[in-house]
Amino acid sequence: MTGYASAQHGASATGAETDARAPQTRRLGLEIRSVNSRFLDLSFRLPDELRVMEPTLRALLTARLKRGKVEVRAALDSDDGNSLQDPPARLLQRLNSLQDSVRAWLPSAAPLTVADALRLCANAHSGNEDWSEAVPALAEEALTALLAAREREGKRLATMLLDRVKQLRALAAQAVPMVPLLVEQQRQRFMERWKEAMALTDGSTLPEAARDRALTEATAFAIRIDVAEEITRLDSHLDEIERLLKKGGEVGKRLDFLIQELHREANTLGSKSAALDLTRISVDMKVLIEQMREQVQNIE
Known part of the structure; x- marks a missing residue:
């Protein structure tokens, strides 16, 4: 089933090289998107600092999801209020020393710009951050929200499908006395x-x-x-669809099969039609069944 959830986590990291100024704060954002799929297909888009967490995230999602094409995205951003803090003096001295060593061997090398220095200082500082506890906790929070969103969508889909079942029964009831x-x-x-x-x-x-x-x-x-046989089978399929929707659980594949059978019976009803009214009923049935088929694709 389709679903989306996101979670944010703010972490304060103070490295050994920092001075007495306020520590730099970075935000970890994590998103989980899910669309329907016959199998569980996981993909991850993680920054280099978090790639080591992919096996942990994969195990967490596999334990709670059964089907769906699921994409997990994570991003690390510096907090706007602290993103322009002064870099530590000792780190700047180290960069300057490294630059002198490089230019001694490569005189034509371009000198470091201010932007280069700030970026290198930020990267050196971020390497000291430990996300091993924050990432699983954040993923658990987002996954719980995703499952809740999928459950709400499932209830809406079940209500819609039950309404279509009711309309199909009404059309079948119209067809019975016509023959x-x-x-x-x-x-x-x-x-x-x-x-x-x-x-x-x-x-x-x-x-x-x-x-x-x-x-x-x-x-x-x-x-x-x-068409008595077709009407009987159609009613039987509708009974089974109602039972599965009320039961819940992993019913997507069975519903998909039953929708195919409904379409088969509606086609047969149309091919046996000897009156315009029966033809109209067959067409109306196929419209409703097609609407159900499109939605069943989203059910796990």
Whole structure:
């Protein structure tokens, strides 16, 4: 199922090289996105500092998720209020010494800019931060929020699907009395044709034989357009869909199969149609079933 959750964590890190000024604060942001998939497919977009945490995150997600294409993103950002702090003097001295050593061997090398110095100082400082406890805790928080979002979406989808089931039952109920009516109408047409034929006959055909033939054709027509079996199977599939939706759990694959069976019965109903009203019912059923199929794709 689809879902999205994010969590933020602010960490204060003070390295051994820092002076007495206020420590630099960095924010850890983590997002989890999930879309439907037949299997569990995990992908991670982590900064270099957090790549070592990927196995921990993978184990955490695998333990609580069964299906879905899940993407985990993490980012480390400096707090706006502290991002321009003065770099430690000892670190600047070290950079200057390193620059002199490099330029002694490479005289044509460009000198460090202010931006370069600030970036290198920030990178050196960030290396002292330990996220081994913060990352799993933050991932647990985001994952709990994701599961809650998926559960809320699942309830909305279940409500929608149950409404479509109700509409399909109403359409099936409309179709049930139509078949006997159509059979009776067709029988009347055959009998009228039989009477017309008897009025024009020269006596070479026995009236009883012609009448029996007309009734036989009417019976064959009734068998050909009978959709009682399709309606029964459709009702059975709808019962099973209702049962699965009320039961909950991992029902996505079974619902997908039942939707295919519903579509099959609606198609058969349309192919047997002998009246525009039955054709309309078949079309309306297929529209509702297609709406259900699209939503079932999002159910785990």
